[in-house]
Amino acid sequence: xxxxxxxxxxxxxxxxxxxxxxxxxxxxxxxxxxxxxxxxxxxxxxxxxxxxxxxxxxxxxxxxxxxxxxxxxxxxxxxxxxxxxxxxxxxxxxxxxxxxxxxxxxxxxxxxxxxxxxxxxxxxxxxxxxxxxxxxxxxxxxxxxxxxxxxxxxxxxxxxxxxxxxxxxxxxxxxxxxxxxxxxxxxxxxxxxxxxxxxxxxxxxxxxxxxxxxxxxxxxxxxxxxxxxxxxxxxxxxxxxxxxxxxxxxxxxxxxxxxxxxxxxxxxxxxxxxxxxxxxxxxxxxxxxxxxxxxxxxxxxxxxxxxxxxxxxxxxxxxxxxxxxxxxxxxxxxxxxxxxxxxxxxxxxxxxxxxxxxxxxxxxxxxxxxxxxxxxxxxxxxxxxxxxxxxxxxxxxx
Numbered sequence: 173x174x175x176x177x178x179x180x181x182x183x184x185x186x187x188x189x190x191x192x193x194x195x196x197x198x199x200x201x202x203x204x205x206x207x208x209x210x211x212x213x214x215x216x217x218x219x220x221x222x223x224x225x226x227x228x229x230x231x232x233x234x235x236x237x238x239x240x241x242x243x244x245x246x247x248x249x250x251x252x253x254x255x256x257x258x259x260x261x262x263x264x265x266x267x268x269x270x271x272x273x274x275x276x277x278x279x280x281x282x283x284x285x286x287x288x289x290x291x292x293x294x295x296x297x298x299x300x301x302x303x304x305x306x307x308x309x310x311x312x313x314x315x316x317x318x319x320x321x322x323x324x325x326x327x328x329x330x331x332x333x334x335x336x337x338x339x340x341x342x343x344x345x346x347x348x349x350x351x352x353x354x355x356x357x358x359x360x361x362x363x364x365x366x367x368x369x370x371x372x373x374x375x376x377x378x379x380x381x382x383x384x385x386x387x388x389x390x391x392x393x394x395x396x397x398x399x400x401x402x403x404x405x406x407x408x409x410x411x412x413x414x415x416x417x418x419x420x421x422x423x424x425x426x427x428x429x430x431x432x433x434x435x436x437x438x439x440x441x442x443x444x445x446x447x448x449x450x451x452x453x454x455x456x457x458x459x460x461x462x463x464x465x466x467x468x469x470x471x472x473x474x475x476x477x478x479x480x481x482x483x484x485x486x487x488x489x490x491x492x493x494x495x496x497x498x499x500x501x502x503x504x505x506x507x508x509x510x511x512x513x514x515x516x517x518x519x520x521x522x523x524x525x526x527x528x529x530x531x532x533x534x535x536x537x538x539x540x541x542x543x544x545x546x547x548x549x550x551x552x553x554x555x556x557x558x559x560x561x562x563x564x565x566x567x568x569x570x
Contacts (some may be wrong), residue, residue: 188435189314192515195440196447200541203448215445230395238445239522242438244391244405249434250339251409252427257336259414271483271492272333278482279334279510280305280341283474290466296532297463300524302345303536304470304543306516309335310439312509315548322559326495327506334479334510342516343406350523351399358397362404365390369411378416380426383408400523439515446518449537459542463532467517467539472547475511480504505555511547513540 202211220231232240263269283304291297312335316323368386377383387408395401414423458464483503486492495503521536 187314188310188431188439189312189317191436191440192308192310192443193314195443196514196541199444199446199448200451203450204452208448208450211448215448230392235445238442239519240395240401241391243442243519244402245430246405246434246438246442247343247402248387248405248409249427249430250336250343251406252412252423252430254336254340254406255410255412255414256421256423256427257333263333263336267492269333271486271495272330273337274482274486274492275330275479275507275510276334276337276341278478279307279475279507280338280478282478282481283470283511286470286474287466290462290469294462296525296528297466300463300467300521300532300536302342302349303517303521303524303540304467304474304511304513305338305345306342306513306520307335307338307475307510308512308514308516308544309339310435311512311514311544311548315512315552316506316509316555319552319555319559323502323506323555324495324497327498327502330495330498331506331509338510339516342520343403346400346520346523347403350520354398355396358393359399361393362390362397362399365393365404366407369408373411373413376413376417378413378422380412380422383412442515442519446522447514447537447541449534449541454538458535458538461535463535464539464542467513467521467536468543468546471511471513471517471540471543472508472550475547476504476507476550479507479510483507499558501558502555505551505553505558508547508551508554511551512544513547514544517544 199211202208215235216233218231218233219237257263258269263272280302284301287304288298288301291300309332312331313328316328316331365386369383369390372382372386387404390408391401391404394404409423412422412426415421459468480503483492483494484500487494494500517540518537521540522533525532525536
């Protein structure tokens with residue numbers, strides 16, 4: 173049985189996935205309607221913040237504010253979820269964490285290899301190798317929940333754990349591979365903020381707003397440092413104490429407070445700002461472009477092979493138990509659903525081709541949307557067929 177807290181988490185993610193899909197559909201329709209130019213002008217409305225010195229003047233178009241500031245809040249929530257899962261959740265038991273950890277690593281490595289094989293001859297295109305490695309937890313869980321009781325609870329936990337570990341991997345990838353030229357003074361400022369967060373934690377401060385204020389200053393420093401600013405959200409989240417003296421949890425309370433805002437405002441806004449790709453002139457040749465094909469095939473085949481292959485190998489070698497009440501056909505279906513990349517794939521794509529020819533951005537969006545849709549359709553079809561044809565099998569170790 174799923175815990176009450178985890179069931180609430182799944183419900184929030186599935187509803188958020190629907191909101192995300194509606195926002196993405198609206199963006200796609202607008203971009204391909206007579207209002208397409210107005211949609212583009214809206215995304216590029218200028219916005220500026222001044223903090224008294226030229227060093228801290230922030231002048232960005234709306235789409236960049238959404239991708240830099242709003243997504244930092246999303247990554248703050250991701251950081252809280254990762255901390256909770258590894259300290260008290262499904263990943264707290266290291267033996268239980270082996271299977272989703274291996275599956276997530278396989279699901280990141282194989283798509284990256286497929287994309288790299290398609291784009292080996294283009295140095296600019298090759299920088300997008302991490303795009304198909306991501307899983308969109310809201311979309312994936314949303315699609316999985318549509319199947320209801322036909323999917324064992326163990327697979328819902330498995331997919332959620334894989335997606336959370338995948339998010340952690342994406343954070344590491346962004347930090348290591350998608351940074352600009354570094355500014356030592358701003359990095360020093362970010363380091364001072366990190367020390368302040370550590371001091372708050374050691375002193376037992378449990379007011380989350382204190383961490384948020386320091387985190388906002390860190391965000392400004394990281395933004396100006398050349399490292400991607402959303403990482404400040406993750407670092408801030410990791411500093412928030414897990415428990416108060418009375419046993420209540422600032423992490424869980426903040427998660428529950430932020431989840432509706434992230435699921436129904438921040439992520440749909442991100443989808444609306446980033447999913448609008450004009451399909452004018454799109455042909456079969458467009459879909460076969462190495463960037464588009466590499467992303468789409470990476471998400472569909474790469475995720476399925478990586479997640480399913482690593483899971484099968486771990487069980488076959490006796491290093492982990494097969495998810496309870498689940499047969500291999502159902503594991504394959506869930507592995508396909510892990511290929512729904514969307515939010516994180518679009519986000520990494522924007523970082524990979526920032527400042528490059530706009531054609532790359534269009535190819536990324538086309539590849540991510542096609543790959544995610546095909547992965548979702550195949551995953552649902554496999555899981556539905558498994559529910560009709562075969563009763564779930566209990567794993568040997570359960």
